[in-house]
Amino acid sequence: MPIAIQGLTKRFGPVFALDGIELEVPDRAFVALLGPSGSGKTTLLRIIAGLERADAGQIRVDGTDIAAVRPRQRRIGFVFQHYALFRHMTVFGNIAFGLQVRPGATRPAKSEIARRVEELLALVHLPGLGGRYPRQLSGGQRQRVALARALAIEPKLLLLDEPFGALDAKVRKELRVWLRELHDRSGLTSLFVTHDQEEALELADQVVVMRDGRIEQQGDPAALVDHPATAFVSSFLGDVNRLPCTVSGQGTVEIAGLRLPADTRGLADGSRAIADIRPRAIRLVPAGTAGDGVVAGTARRVLHSATTVTIEAETGLSPDPIRIEADRYAADLPTLAVGDAVALRLPQPFVFAAET
Ligand SMILES: Nc1ncnc2c1ncn2[C@@H]1O[C@H](COP(=O)(O)OP(=O)(O)OP(=O)(O)O)[C@@H](O)[C@H]1O
Numbered sequence: 061m062p063i064a065i066q067g068l069t070k071r072f073g074p075v076f077a078l079d080g081i082e083l084e085v086p087d088r089a090f091v092a093l094l095g096p097s098g099s100g101k102t103t104l105l106r107i108i109a110g111l112e113r114a115d116a117g118q119i120r121v122d123g124t125d126i127a128a129v130r131p132r133q134r135r136i137g138f139v140f141q142h143y144a145l146f147r148h149m150t151v152f153g154n155i156a157f158g159l160q161v162r163p164g165a166t167r168p169a170k171s172e173i174a175r176r177v178e179e180l181l182a183l184v185h186l187p188g189l190g191g192r193y194p195r196q197l198s199g200g201q202r203q204r205v206a207l208a209r210a211l212a213i214e215p216k217l218l219l220l221d222e223p224f225g226a227l228d229a230k231v232r233k234e235l236r237v238w239l240r241e242l243h244d245r246s247g248l249t250s251l252f253v254t255h256d257q258e259e260a261l262e263l264a265d266q267v268v269v270m271r272d273g274r275i276e277q278q279g280d281p282a283a284l285v286d287h288p289a290t291a292f293v294s295s296f297l298g299d300v301n302r303l304p305c306t307v308s309g310q311g312t313v314e315i316a317g318l319r320l321p322a323d324t325r326g327l328a329d330g331s332r333a334i335a336d337i338r339p340r341a342i343r344l345v346p347a348g349t350a351g352d353g354v355v356a357g358t359a360r361r362v363l364h365s366a367t368t369v370t371i372e373a374e375t376g377l378s379p380d381p382i383r384i385e386a387d388r389y390a391a392d393l394p395t396l397a398v399g400d401a402v403a404l405r406l407p408q409p410f411v412f413a414a415e416t
Pocket of ligand 1: 072075076077095096097098099100101102103104255
C-alpha cells in the first residue's frame with residue numbers, strides 16, 4: 061500500500077523528534093530510513109504503527125488518513141529490535157497470537173490458524189519448530205519468529221526497526237538477503253529503520269536519510285551514493301577525505317593548487333568549499349607519475365585488514381593525511397612501506413559550500 065506523509069511533526073518537550081516530514085512511499089517499495097541516533101527514525105515508525113501520536117501532520121495509507129483507524133485495524137505488521145517474543149508462549153503461540161485475539165466473527169477457525177502458522181513457519185525457514193519456546197532458539201531464529209508473527213495478520217505494510225541490530229554480522233547479512241526476498245514475494249510495502257548505511261544501500265529501493273527530525277535526502281541507493289545532496293549525506297554514507305578547496309571556475313575546484321573537475325553548480329567562483337573524496341575512489345599509480353588529477357605524496361601508515369589495505373599519505377593537499385583504501389587482492393597494488401613515495405590519482409570530488 062502506498063503511504064503519503066505530510067507535515068508530520070512530533071515534539072518531546074523542547075526536542076523536535078520529527079520536524080515537518082514529507083514522504084511518499086510507493087506501493088510495494090522497500091524503503092530504508094537511515095540516520096544517526098536521535099534523528100527521528102523510530103518515532104516516525106511508531107507514529108505510523110499507532111504506538112505514538114503526532115502533534116501535527118497527516119499519514120495516508122492507501123489514501124486513508126490513519127488517524128481515524130485503530131492501530132489493530134491498520135493491517136500494519138511490525139518487528140522491533142526490542143519488541144521481544146512472548147517468553148511464556150511457544151513459537152506456535154507467538155505466531156498465532158494476532159489471529160487468536162481477533163474478535164469472534166473475524167477470528168479464523170482453530171484448524172485454519174494452525175494451517176497458517178505452519179505456512180508461516182515454512183516461509184521463515186523454521187518448519188517443525190512450533191513447539192519450542194523462544195529461549196530454545198538462536199537470536200536469528202527468534203527474529204524470524206518475530207517476523208512470522210508480524211506477517212500472521214496479513215499486513216499490507218511492514219515496519220521494521222533495526223530488526224537485526226542485536227545479531228552478529230554474518231547472521232545479519234544472511235537475514236537481510238532473505239528479508240528482501242520475502243518482501244518481493246509477498247507484495248508488501250516495507251519501511252526499514254537502520255543506522256547501518258551498508259544495510260540500507262544493499263536492501264532498499266529507496267533510502268531516506270534523516271537528520272534532526274528532518275529528511276536530508278531521499279533517493280535510490282545509486283543516486284545517493286553518486287550524488288549526495290549535502291556534506292552530511294556524503295559523510296554519512298561512507299568514509300570520506302574532506303579537503304578544503306576553492307571554486308575556480310565553472311566545473312573546477314582547486315585543492316592547494318591541484319585542479320579537479322567537479323559539479324560546482326550553486327557555488328560562486330572563488331568561494332571556499334569542501335571537496336569530499338572517498339578513500340576507495342582514489343587510485344595508487346606508480347610514484348613519479350604526472351598528469352591531471354595526480355598528486356605525489358609519502359606513505360605515512362599502511363594498515364592491512366582481511367580484505368583491504370588502507371594507506372595514509374601526506375600530500376600537502378590537506379593538513380591531515382589522505383586515506384586511500386584498496387582491495388588487497390588487486391593485481392596492481394604495489395607493496396608499500398611507511399616512508400615510500402606514492403602518487404595518487406584523485407577522482408572527481410563531491411563539492412559543498414564550506415561549513416560556516
Ligand atoms: N518518549 C520520548 N520522550 C522524550 N524524548 C524522546 C522520546 N522518544 C524519542 N525522544 C527523542 O526524540 C528524538 C528522536 O528519537 P528517535 O528514537 O526517534 O531517534 P532514532 O533516529 O530512532 O534514534 P536511534 O537510532 O538511537 O534509535 C531524540 O532526541 C530522542 O531523545
